[in-house]
Amino acid sequence: MADFKDTGLIMSGDIFMAEVDADGKFGALNGPMNVPSLSITPTSVNRISRPSFQKDNYGQALDAVNLPSDSASVTIQFDSMPAAMLAETLGGTAELADAEADSVTGEALTLTEGAWAALPHSSLAAGSVVVTKDATDVTADCDINRSAGLIKARSASAAGDVTMDYDTEAVTGHRVMGDTEISKPRYILVDGINLATGKRTRVEIFRAVLSADQATELMGTEFITGQLSGSLVVPPGKGAAYTATMYS
Template sequence: MDQYQDTGLIFAGNIYMSEIVDGVPGEFAGPINVSRLEMTPPQPESVDRTSYQRDTYGQVLDSVNLPGEAPRMAMDFDSLPSGLLADALAGTSEAYSATVQTVTGESVTLKQGLWKKLPYPNVDESTITVTLDSDGTTELVRGTDYDVEPVSGLIRALNETGAVAVTVDFDTLEASGQRILGATEISKKRQIIMDGVNLVTGKKAHVTIHSASFSATQALDLMAREMITGTLEGTMTTPAGKTSPYEVVMHD
């Protein structure tokens, strides 16, 4: 046994996470702000041999712990760029782009107080015109007769004058970003690295979780009044070439 030295342990660490594809980790995202990185050791199944002999009746003669539930881990994080938000929503992330579209002669019957969806979002507000179908020339006034939510592409009437059949003309804006497809990837295989320090001793520490199969396990309140937190939980596995599912290195 190594020389014993009594000390406490509080970790601070930079967490990095990589997607594993075909058994090979890719690029690592991070550092991720992680408030919980919890390991649960394997839960063994105990097999006992009980005595039925006269002098030791009811006592355990032999006991063996067999492999039971696999080691698990859980991670809470509030770093939520598109990739991690997709993880928290059990989804996938992909590039999003929209080119400029020109819409002419779009027929819509507006209703007062209720929104209608235009054929495209990202409306260029400076280009929209709404014309009465009844005469084909009278333009309605935005903010008086109708209103538009340009990003969503929604339009509604604000008064009785606007609550009629109209023709809408507009251009859209070019847009780009990330699109998250929720609930499309239930199981996520990841490798996790922590580059840390024991705040009690000031000594460095390094944690590697070689492979974990995660699932998003907590509801995500997109309208929360505090920072949104994602939660991933899953089973740690021992990949080929390794002798344990994870390792903790404490530096001298």
């Protein structure tokens, strides 16, 4: 080992995360992500000692053993929020939400004057919506929210049972299925720099069994943040749950 040299440690880093299986094999990495906090808590212990009742050292420990209690754990906070990370934040999974353009005819719906009704589709094409009641076009008496796929009758003459014809636009995106993944085994990589020395650092967390553990304010005035926390697990063949390397 090299000679001891007194230095401080403040890290900045590009952080990546991936799903990982029980053998420690991980898939595609998401990142780099902006992480204001990544904290590791060592294994907590129960301290067992054998006190002396002898006259020369009464009350002192003759033996002491630390027995493991809770395993080492990690907490990661992030404010990078593409769909994959929103899914992590909400304890869910992400799936593709792509849809091709389509045409819908004769969609039956009952409208109530002054209240919105939801269509089975959203992303309606501009100028494509036709609302018919008793063979009469009542489109002009309706408000239409094309993005959300909502329609509202503005008058009694447009309320009641209607049929609708409309086109939908092609869309691409991702849908988060909330609260569908309680246990999230993850690999975490930190490609960092010690700001005190300018030297490279690297942290690998081989397998952390995480879960989302805080409320998510979707309509706040600050950027949404996510937080995952959980226990660190030693995968087969690794010898440790994580490593921290400081390069010279």
